[in-house]
Amino acid sequence: MNWIVACDxxxxxxxxxxxxxxxxxxxxxxxxxxxxYATQNxxxxxxxxSMADGFVENGTIECPLHAAxxxxxxxxxxxxxxxxxxxxxxxxxxxxxxxVGLPERLPETTAAATGAAQ
Numbered sequence: 001m002n003w004i005v006a007c008d009x010x011x012x013x014x015x016x017x018x019x020x021x022x023x024x025x026x027x028x029x030x031x032x033x034x035x036x037y038a039t040q041n042x043x044x045x046x047x048x049x050s051m052a053d054g055f056v057e058n059g060t061i062e063c064p065l066h067a068a069x070x071x072x073x074x075x076x077x078x079x080x081x082x083x084x085x086x087x088x089x090x091x092x093x094x095x096x097x098x099x100v101g102l103p104e105r106l107p108e109t110t111a112a113a114t115g116a117a118q
Contacts, residue, residue, distance in 0.1 A: 001101045019052035024102050028052045030072050036091045037072050038100045044084035
């Protein structure tokens, strides 16, 4: 696993999300009341939609295009039209920085959604 610095921990307010470009494509980094989380940034339904442009509420992210909701903690699709989960990534805080653990290779569905090479 490769750990990248996503942002300063204090750069995000509670219930905020930002887009972070990474070697495996864009990821969305969230701050909830209980900590920081990361998912793929590209919606699994509307592949051109950025989750970082979505609305965070009660531990879910709402896609800005078709209002599909996903659980931020697990990535699971909560409402239609999405049926496929978002990929999630481990997050840790070190020296005031949010670090995201990225795999050496992405699952095929995520790579296709982000346009990342396998």
